[in-house]
Amino acid sequence: MALGVGLGGVLMPPIAAAPYPSKAIRLIVPFSPGGAGDLVARALAKKLTLHFQEAVVVDNRAGAGGIIGVQITAKSTADGYTLLLSTSSTQVIGPILQPHLPYDVVKDFTPISLAVLIPNILVTHPQTGITNLAELIALAKKKPSTLTYASNGNGTSSHLAGELFKEVAHIQWLHVPYKGAGIAINDLLGGHVDLLLGGISTSLPHIRTKRLRALAVTSLKRSSAAPDIPSVSESGFAGFEVIQWFGVSGPSNLPLPLLKTLKIAIQNSLSALDFKDQMTALGIEVANPSEEDFSAFEKKERMKWTKILKANPIQIDPPS
Secondary structure, eight states: OOOEEOGGGOEEOOOOOOOSOSSOEEEEESSOTTSHHHHHHHHHHHHHHHHHTSOEEEEEOOOGGGHHHHHHHHTSOSSSSEEEEEEHIIIIIHHHHOOOOSSOTTTSEEEEEEEEEEEEEEEEOGGGOOOSHHHHHHHHHHSTTTOEEEESSTTSHHHHHHHHHHHHHTOOOEEEEOSSHHHHHHHHHTTSSSEEEEEHHHHHHHHHTTSSEEEEESSSSOOTTSTTSOBTGGGTOTTOOOEEEEEEEEETTOOHHHHHHHHHHHHHHHHOHHHHHHHHHTTOEEOOTTSSOHHHHHHHHHHHHHHHHHHSOOOOOOOO
16 A cells, blocks of 8 residues: 655555545436426436435526536536436537537537437327328418427427428428427417427327327337327338437546446446336337447437438527
């Protein structure tokens, strides 16, 4: 054991580093409570709390299409006590559509682990009278720019799904961005917007009680949690696919031993049977993070969506 020299030349034992974690961990969710990301974050935080025997606290920091919460993480200390629920919207799609962000999604973050994959779903309030995609398209063409669809915010995957569908279906409808799915779905239930594109987990309880009507999912195949709901792809738009994913990231320069500790904790949590059962019931697919490195996965996603968005240019409003 190495010894240090104290006052008066007395040899002193080195001060041991504090074990990790020795205090609460903050998991930032860059959207409002009630959405798919929030549901995943809270379930994951519960499992991580049991794993670490220290509280993992969800901190919702909504606003500007996720930029506010993401920026907090980018500027935090790389000590493992501030983590981000990173998403396809904040780490891939948003930066492609809005290149001038107050952070660099590649240089300012350490991808730790992919967590889940979630199809978006298009739902409507029953008062619209729309029962399927064909009726939606017919009405949108009859009354262009009158139907409104809500999304989780500018630059999110739900926004992208709406704009891509507008292109392939040759319709005009109005985008209404929110700070998260929880707020958006409340306005849809209240009849303030006509439709919503968002994670299936948020809408599924209201579909089951018939307060909302499902039109289609944006995954290539139907969801096992709702097998009676068709996909956009099978409804005349072959190959249409826009899904959300969620993972966990930290600020840049996260020490390698800490990265390994967090990776193991997250993967153990994702592998827990009760966690998988909870996600499956919500229509969420738990990722197998051991299949591919998260940073490599993000790189492939950026290449894929850069190509798609060059072929289908989409303009979005600046974040408010």
